[in-house]
Amino acid sequence: xxxxxxxxxxxxxxxxxxxxxxxxxxxxxxxxxxxxxxxxxxxxxxxxxxxxxxxxxxxxxxxxxxxxxxxxxxxxxxxxxxxxxxxxxxxxxxxxxxxxxxxxxxxxxxxxxxx
Amino acid sequence: xxxxxxxxxxxxxxxxxxxxxxxxxxxxxxxxxxxxxxxxxxxxxxxxxxxxxxxxxxxxxxxxxxxxxxxxxxxxxxxxxxxxxxxxxxxxxxxxxxxxxxxxxxxxxxxxxxx
Numbered sequence: 206x207x208x209x210x211x212x213x214x215x216x217x218x219x220x221x222x223x224x225x226x227x228x229x230x231x232x233x234x235x236x237x238x239x240x241x242x243x244x245x246x247x248x249x250x251x252x253x254x255x256x257x258x259x260x261x262x263x264x265x266x267x268x269x270x271x272x273x274x275x276x277x278x279x280x281x282x283x284x285x286x287x288x289x290x291x292x293x294x295x296x297x298x299x300x301x302x303x304x305x306x307x308x309x310x311x312x313x314x315x316x317x318x319x320x
Numbered sequence: 321x322x323x324x325x326x327x328x329x330x331x332x333x334x335x336x337x338x339x340x341x342x343x344x345x346x347x348x349x350x351x352x353x354x355x356x357x358x359x360x361x362x363x364x365x366x367x368x369x370x371x372x373x374x375x376x377x378x379x380x381x382x383x384x385x386x387x388x389x390x391x392x393x394x395x396x397x398x399x400x401x402x403x404x405x406x407x408x409x410x411x412x413x414x415x416x417x418x419x420x421x422x423x424x425x426x427x428x429x430x431x432x433x434x435x
Contacts, residue, residue, distance in 0.1 A: 209363070238421055247324075247410050247425030248364070261420030295363055299421055308354065309421060311363040 207232070209298050209312035217318045218286050226281040226315045230298030236260075237279040238309060239271060240295040248295055254279055255301070283317075291319045322346050322415050326426035333401050334434045341396040341429050343411030351413035353394040354423070355385055358408040367409075370394060381405070406433045 210229045218224050230237050236255040240248035250263040254273035273279045277298075283290055293316050297309035323346045333339050345351055352371050356364040368379025375387040385396045394411060411426040 236421060238423075240423075245428075247412075247428050248423075250422045250424070253420045253422065261422050263422070297364075297423075301421075308366050308369055309423065310366070311356075313361070313363040 209296055209310055211294075211296050211312040211315050213315060214313070215316045215318075217320060219320050220286055220288060222286050223282065223284050224286060224317060226283075226294050226296075226317070228279045228281070228296030228298075228312060230277050230279070230296075231310055234298035234300055234310070235277055236299045236301055236309075237273055237277065238297045238299075239279070239281045240297065241265070242293040242295055242314070244292070251281070286319050288319050290317065292317060322348070322351070322413070322424055324411050324413050324424050324426040326409075326411055326429050328429050329427065330430045330432070332432040332434060335403050336400050339396075339398045339401045339405070339431070341409050341411075341431070343394045343396065343426060344392050345394065345411075345413050346392070349415065350389060351415045351424075353385075353387065354412040354414075355379065355383070355394075355396045356410045356412060356425075357381075358410065358428075360407075364410065367396070401431075401433055403433045403435065406431055 212227045238253040239251040242248040252271045253261040257273045268284045271281045293314040295314045296312045299309045300307045325344045354369045355367040367383050370387050409429045412423045
């Protein structure tokens with residue numbers, strides 16, 4: 206079975222630009238979460254979506270937004286990119302939204318570099 | 321505030337030696353606890369999880385972890401390390417008070433294995 210897939214793998218942008226990252230969850234998983242992992246740190250929670258509704262938001266500015274589609278895939282959008290947005294963006298899927306006994310499965314991430 | 325701490329940023333062990341990676345979670349209601357491993361350029365792979373019951377949990381790749389409520393700790397262990405275990409290890413927690421599937425990660429511990 207396919208795991209969580211993310212695209213693109215790598216992306217280079219300049220300050221002020223906009224970026225869209227994509228995620229396809231494991232088949233049957235209805236929850237998608239996004240995390241930002243800055244070099245040398247642990248992942249930080251950005252968003253969770255379940256059944257196309259936002260279920261949680263981390264401490265990130267409004268420049269960050271996301272959505273989930275009827276097929277449960279998801280997009281993360283970041284506007285007005287800053288140098289500090291350079292990071293590995295991880296997507297995780299799980300069967301449900303608040304069932305930690307069903308662990309989250311992570312994709313390999315999108316490496317975003319801002320010049 | 322809810323937090324996870326990994327006191328050791330970098331650990332070096334010889335191949336065949338035993339390993340213990342430390343993890344402490346903030347005091348309060350016992351969260352659900354996880355250990356993930358991240359190889360360079362890849363996403364996170366779940367090693368093991370603790371929800372309740374037996375405080376010694378077994379995971380994949382020969383890893384185990386012990387939950388100690390009195391010490392708010394969830395340390396990861398392996399009796400004999402292999403060179404392929406070199407990677408970044410993250411401890412994570414999900415607090416039951418959260419209305420989302422949000423995971424809180426520690427800073428990570430980089431494991432280097434000497435031949």
